[in-house]
Amino acid sequence: MLKGKKLAVVGVGKLGEAIIAGLLKNSELTKSDIAGTVHHESSLARVNERLGIKISTDNRSVVKGCDMVILAVKPQNMDGVLKELKDVLTDKQLIISVAASVTTAFMEERLNKGAPVIRAMPNTPSVYNAGMTGLCSGSQVKPEHVALARAIFECVGKSVFVDESLMDGVTALSASGPAYLYVIIESLAEAGVKLGIPRETSTLLAAQTMLGAATMVLESKAHPALLKDMVTTPAGCTIDGLMELEEGKLRVTLIKAVVKAAERARELVNTQSASK
Ligand SMILES: NC(=O)c1ccc[n+]([C@@H]2O[C@H](COP(=O)([O-])OP(=O)(O)OC[C@H]3O[C@@H](n4cnc5c(N)ncnc54)[C@H](OP(=O)(O)O)[C@@H]3O)[C@@H](O)[C@H]2O)c1
Known part of the structure; x- marks a missing residue:
C-alpha cells in the first residue's frame, strides 16, 4: 500500500x-x-x-x-x-x-x-x-x-x-486511556506489595495481566463480561474481589472519568475554533 x-x-x-x-x-x-x-x-x-x-x-x-x-x-x-x-x-x-x-x-x-x-x-x-x-x-x-x-x-x-x-470520545477513551490504566496497574501492584510480593514482581504481575486480559478481549472477540464470568468460579476468590470493586463503584467511576475527559476535549476543540 x-x-x-x-x-x-x-x-x-x-x-x-x-x-x-x-x-x-x-x-x-x-x-x-x-x-x-x-x-x-x-x-x-x-x-x-x-x-x-x-x-x-x-x-x-x-x-x-x-x-x-x-x-x-x-x-x-x-x-x-x-x-x-x-x-x-x-x-x-x-x-x-x-x-x-x-x-x-x-x-x-x-x-x-x-x-x-x-x-x-x-x-x-x-x-x-x-x-x-x-x-x-x-x-x-x-x-x-x-x-x-x-x-x-x-x-x-x-x-x-x-x-x-x-x-472527543476517542480522545477521552483511547488517547487519555493509558493514564487511567496506569493507575489501575499501579493500584494492583500496590495490592501485591501489601500481600508481600516484591514491587518489581508485583508490577510485572499486574501489567502482564492487563496485557493478557486485553489480548483475550481482542483475540477471542468475546464480550468482556463473558470472559470475566470464565474467571469467576462459584464460591471462589474472584467473586469476593469483584464484590469489592462493585462496592467501590469502579465501573461508574471509569465511565464518569471518560465522560468528563470528553467534555474537556470538546471545550478544547471549541477554544481552537474560536481562536481562528
Ligand atoms: N505524544 C503523544 O502521545 C500524542 C498523542 C496524540 C496526539 N498527539 C499530538 O501530536 C502532536 C505532537 O505531540 P508531541 O508529543 O510529539 O510533541 P513534541 O514532542 O513537542 O513535538 C513537536 C515537534 O514539533 C516541532 N515543531 C514545532 N513547531 C514547528 C514548526 N513551526 N515547524 C516544524 N516543526 C515544528 C518541534 O520541534 P523542536 O523539537 O525543534 O522543538 C517538535 O519536534 C501534538 O499536536 C499532540 O496534540 C501527541
Missing part, C-alpha cells in the same frame, strides 16, 4: 518519531522515502541520530512533491504551519494531522479547496507498536486516502475510522 510513496512529517517530536520508527520497521517505506522537519536547529542532530532520515527546519521544501504529509506539531502551532504550507501543498497530497483538538474544518479553512485532510488521534503506546489511533475524514477524502492513513497508523498499532463527532 505504501510502497513507492513519499512521506513528509512536519514536527518530528515524540509522536512524529514514534510514527516514523513504526513505518521504518513495519512498512515498505525506507529512510529515503521519509523526510521530516523540526523547529529548532538544535533538534536536527537528535532526529538524525535516532531515525537517520532527511531532516531540516524548512517545512515548505520538505513537503513539496510528497504523497502524504503528517502534521505532528503542537495544536497551537497548527494555524501557523497550515498558513505557511498552503501555497506549496496541492490537492494530490494527503494531509494528516495528529494535533489534538484541531478539526478537519479548521484545516480545510486554511488550505486550498479540495485538499484531502484526515484528523488522527493516536496514543502513547504507539512508541511500542501497541498504539490505538482513531481517525476521521475531511470533506475531500476518498477511499484511497483512508487506505493510506490506515496503512500508516497500523504500523504503530491498530486504527479505526469514526465520524468526527465521536473524536
